[in-house]
């Protein structure tokens with residue numbers, strides 16, 4: 001594995017290696033000194049052309065916990081505003097010796113293009129409506145920690161599938177790992193190509209809900225909508241929101257997930273989001289471990305394994 005561009009590029013063994021490595025590296029986050037020397041001397045550039053809270057911060061935390069030098073690049077305030085292209089920005093990073101580039105971009109396919117221009121490892125941190133592979137990996141990690149398995153797990157992914165890179169990456173990865181995914185959305189919020197995705201599709205949340213082990217709610221991505229995809233927020237919430245009433249009809253063992261940012265009161269009620277069966281905060285914590293594992297495996301790490309408890313600084 002040279003880059004991480006799509007969850008669909010990962011074999012089952014590669015995906016499990018990332019999850020197992022993340023589990024070992026999670027122990028670093030529980031120590032008083034949260035630092036390993038593993039990536040000392042390596043440079044990771046976070047190249048963010050789109051807004052982010054969780055992904056940007058957790059990639060930065062992940063790289064710093066392994067002692068990498070981190071350069072944060074935000075398109076706002078850079079020469080992008082003067083018309084500089086992604087390619088010229090990439091070549092500038094290349095000239096500065098980036099060993100790894102983490103990119104978020106509004107254009108689907110931007111990460112793959114970048115990988116053609118730089119020598120370092122490229123990690124896709126979200127490209128348009130296409131993919132967000134580290135989100136799918138942290139979601140799979142969270143499911144496995146909470147439910148003890150992924151094989152045969154019934155996962156409902158609910159909401160704005162059409163504009164969701166999280167949904168596509170989750171479907172591809174969970175299929176590789178043996179889980180059964182059902183996408184739940186109004187017909188207008190499903191992508192045209194959904195028939196080719198390795199999952200089931202339903203328009204009826206109430207029918208799918210009680211049969212699900214995991215209910216993953218997605219944000220309605222208003223910023224990507226150039227038309228009206230449902231009559232009103234209230235109508236959307238009535239058919240597809242995870243309200244307290246629906247939450248009460250979930251299986252007792254089932255968990256609720258959300259990649260964030262959440263629109264409380266629309267796709268998920270505040271009491272469901274804050275309940276003990278919601279993994280929203282755990283997903284953020286696990287995101288750091290999973291991104292540490294991805295950077296560790298892509299950038300080669302040090303001679304010692306990730307469990308090495310030696311030198312810290």
Ligand code: CP
Pocket residue numbers: 051052053054055056126132135259260261
């Ligand atoms: N889940 C996720 O990608 O969140 P951010 O947009 O805040 O990074």
